[in-house]
Amino acid sequence: MEILKQPMGDYQTNCYIVKINNKELIIDPGVGATLWVKQNVSNPLAILNTHGHFDHVWSNAQLSKELDLKIYCPKDDNFMLEKDPYSFGMTPSYADILVEPDQEFDFDGIKVKFHHFPGHTPGCSAIQIEDALFSGDFIFQNSIGRCDFPFSNPSDMKKSINKILKWEKNIRIYPGHGSNTSLFQEKDSLKNWLNYL
Template sequence: MSIKIQPMGDYQTNCYIITVDGKDFIIDPGVGATNWVKKNVSNPVAILNTHGHFDHVWSNDELSKLLNIKIYTPKQDEFMLKQDPYGLGMPPSTPDYLVEEDEELDFDGTKIKYHFFPGHTPGCSAIEIDNNLFSGDFIFYNSIGRTDFPFSNPNDMKNSIDKVLSWNKNIRIYPGHGQATSLNQERASLENWKNYL
């Protein structure tokens, strides 16, 4: 497995290209992601959204049409892709597949697990591929996603933190912004954030 990463747009949102067994998966194509993705894929298979915020889905529609691939989005965040709720002129996109809570997808033998961690958004999820967790805006290095936005929910975030802290394994974490980390490295920080919410 290989991981390519490129921060995109004003918010430096991490766009990832994950290549497994010759298949390229694009995670969170944000503002201006199209050219970079186009240059770095040879066999694109799917666009995977961790959640519906504009800086993670801005290039969904353009890339989907250009590469002729489907968009996979957490079911609860579908409305954000279609309605541009923050009024920023985001190009709307229509998910081809609405991912259910904690659903595992199978792409011709490549297993991709969506873990449901609401709080930052109603459908906020982290995507697990080969013991790597692409956490979107759920977990960052020494931090968590904000819960003071429209459609955020601090109580949901507390429950999501409890859920991930119950995992009895370590896992590498690649967040939606900033540097990579690991679950074991973040356990103390997550406990502190949970008490702060």
């Protein structure tokens, strides 16, 4: 598995391309992601959204149309793709697949699971491919996603942190912003964040 990463837009939102056996999955194509993605894929299979915030899904519509790809988005965040609730002028996109909590998929032999970790948004999910977890805005290096936005829920975030703290595997984490990390590296930080929620 090869992972390409490129921060996009003013918020430096990480867009990822995951390459396995000459096939690619695109995760969170944010502001201005289209050209970079098209330059780095030859056989893309799908667009995967960790959640619905504009800086993660901005290029959904353009990429979906130009590469003829289906969009997979957690069902509880789909309204953000269609309605641009923050009024940033984002082109609406429409998920082809509304992902259920903790749903699994098989993309031509590539197994993918959307782990549901609400809190930052209602549908916020971390996408697992092999031993990599694309955490969106759930977990960052030494931090977590904000819970003071519209549609955020601190109580849900607390449950989500407790849920992942039960994981016993030291999975690699590729967050929506900032540097890569790992679950074991973040466990103390996550426990500390529980005291602030």
